[in-house]
Amino acid sequence: MPSRLFVSSDRVWVKVCGITNRVDALMTVENGADALGFVFANSPRRVTVDQVASVLEVVPGQILTFGVFVDEDPDRIVALVDSLGLSGAQLHGSESPQEVAYLSERIPRVIKAIPAGEDLGERVALYQSWAILVDGPRPGSGQAFDWSTLDHTRISGRLILAGGLDADNVGYATSLVDPFGVDVSSGVERSPGHKDPTKVHDFIVAAHR
């Protein structure tokens, strides 16, 4: 099994997922996000390759950009990351440790998403990835889990907390878990696929506090 070192950051790293257009991307970056996610999987936030290419034209180079996939063909993920110039891929399906390792050797950053629950430490240890995202029960649903059950000392490497986060709860959640980063989608939307500037602003301020 691959070994990992726990990775922390001085300031919580913030990724905003489910970006579908240039206006939301720029507004999110201006509010201080570190990374953006584009959902290629079946979702109310699903984007096309052309949409993402158009958004990427206006995103500053220091911002990390991730394609979000569910059980996609690994070679299609590699091709999309390469052709769009994405920073990496976020995997929300039942990708095997072998598939995740295959992708980690071919693209700069792989985030493997894992639902919270029993044996989390053992499940996480199977994967070789840039980061592990611990999610709620259904991706992009806004459903949280009991953060007090997440013992980050059993998870080494970069831990990204997600699932039902919003401006009101992100401070409490991060105080319990002390993650490398947080990921949010529905908690900063006005409707699926459309971000709310006030919610994005308040979320990032609260995450950095």
Ligand SMILES: O=C(O)c1ccccc1NCC(=O)[C@H](O)[C@H](O)COP(=O)(O)O
């Ligand atoms: O957003 C979706 O609809 C989606 C569909 C399929 C796979 C992943 C998806 N989203 C991932 C995320 O937005 C986040 O990484 C995470 O699940 C948190 O979402 P939320 O609870 O809405 O903040």
